[in-house]
Amino acid sequence: MKKYFAACMFLAINVSAQAEVAVIVNPSNGAAIDKDAIAKIYLGKTKSFSDGTKVNAVGLNSGSSVDEFTTSVLGKSSSQYKAYWSKLIFTGKGTPPEALDNEQAVIDFVAANADAIGYVDSAKVTDNVKVVGKF
Structure with a gap:
């Protein structure tokens, strides 16, 4: 029984570690967006898309998608990302992207706003x- 439990835990951890995060935008957005541009947006280093449109970035409060995004795209752990933004907020040099409660809220926000960008588990992406x- 212990071996079965250990095997199940290993598989669960392995599957969750391989979850892909999808960066999403409104379908009307035609700007060129690569990993570097995404990182600059979420680190507050740029406030617009490549076509000059103001960017309205959103993320998630917590969860595996946050961890995967910060690690894969930003090269930071979730705690490093929070510390990064805490410093910018404290010094008055920036405001972090709004953190929404769940992935459906991110999808709904991005679908409703032409200037929006967000990230969700790739399995949750819709046609909207x-x-x-x-990543």
């Missing part, structure tokens, strides 16, 4: 948004 990258 456009995927610009999977």
